[in-house]
Amino acid sequence: MIPESVLKLAEDIKAMRIRGAGRIARAVAKGLAEAATAYTGDSLEEFNEYIRRVAKLLRETRPTAVSLPNAISYILSRYKRDLEYIERVHEARESIITHATEFIKYSLEAVKKIGIIGSHMISSGETILTHCNSSTALEIIIRAFKDGKDIEVFATETRPKCQGYITAGILKRNNVPTVLIPDSAIKSIMKKIDKVIVGADAIAANGAVVNKVGTSLIALAANEASVDFIVAAETYKFSPVTVLGELVEIEERDPREVCSEKFFRYKKIKIRNPAFDITPPEYIDIIVTERGLIPPQAAILVLSEDYGWIIMDRMIKLTSALEE
Secondary structure, three states, X not given: OOOHHHHHHHHHHXXXXXXOHHHHHHHHHHHHHHHHHHOOOOOHHHHHHHXXXXXXHHHOOXXXXXXXXXXXXXXXXXXXXXXOOOOOHHHHHHHHHHHHHHHHHHHHHHHHHHHHHHHOOOOOOOEEEEOOOOHXXXXXXXXXXXXXXXOEEEEEOOXXXXXXXXXXXXXXXXXXXXXXXXXXXXXXXXXXOOEEEEOXXXXXXXXXXXXXXXXXXXXXXXXXXXXXXXXXXXXXXEOXXXXXXXXXXXXXXXXXXXXXXXXXHOOOOOOOOEOEEEEOHHHXXXXXXXXXXXXXXXXXXXXXXXXXXXXXXXXXXHHHHHHO
């Protein structure tokens, strides 16, 4: 039986009580570790089936955040290699816990590295615009401010869930001069902006960025105004399946997030609530990763280096399916 704490964690991710691609990835790693710790049986075969069920539960919570399946793949691929030497359940538990802990540590260190690298791109006197609530974008901005750079930040509300309120609160707690604006004000304030810095939920093989809905409109306005558009993302947010032409699924959320219950009396009005949109690579100036700065067109190189085994495995399965 899957532990209650893991079931609650899955529900918290699905309900956006845990949000942000990096935080989701770390939460999933924690969930796998908790599930492994809680297992009390003595059958290795049953343990493996149990872990597969836990992974499936966690993988299905949010379809767009590629960091989620990549975190699971990071842990389970290493566990699969360890199985060659594992004979007992306690060894299997230890393997899952070890690799989950490794991933969480790597994820947190990646955010810090991105902050250091990205902060060098900000100059004193600049005004920054950010959208939604990205830990990587915030790390860059706050580090630049703590390095003594005189900056001001505009943060969008990011409707309908208003994650921008969280961003504004974090910036103010760090004493960063901050202005909160409605999403619809982007065009009018872009002339005040020197750089746009956002996070990412997924990065495709062609360098396109999937992020909170509204990001593509900001990128369009930045491009028109010749304002640098910078994406801050850990390499585990790059999507290996897009190499083979698969698309990143755009999550549609409950329409009640968009408007009040009273509005639903208008039966003939359909309400849509896409949570993300896609920014094409030609609107992106640079992607800041824990390994350094890369142009969006180089995303395929990161994918080939880090996820070549996933891509090859998927190609083999596709080829086998076609031959049947």
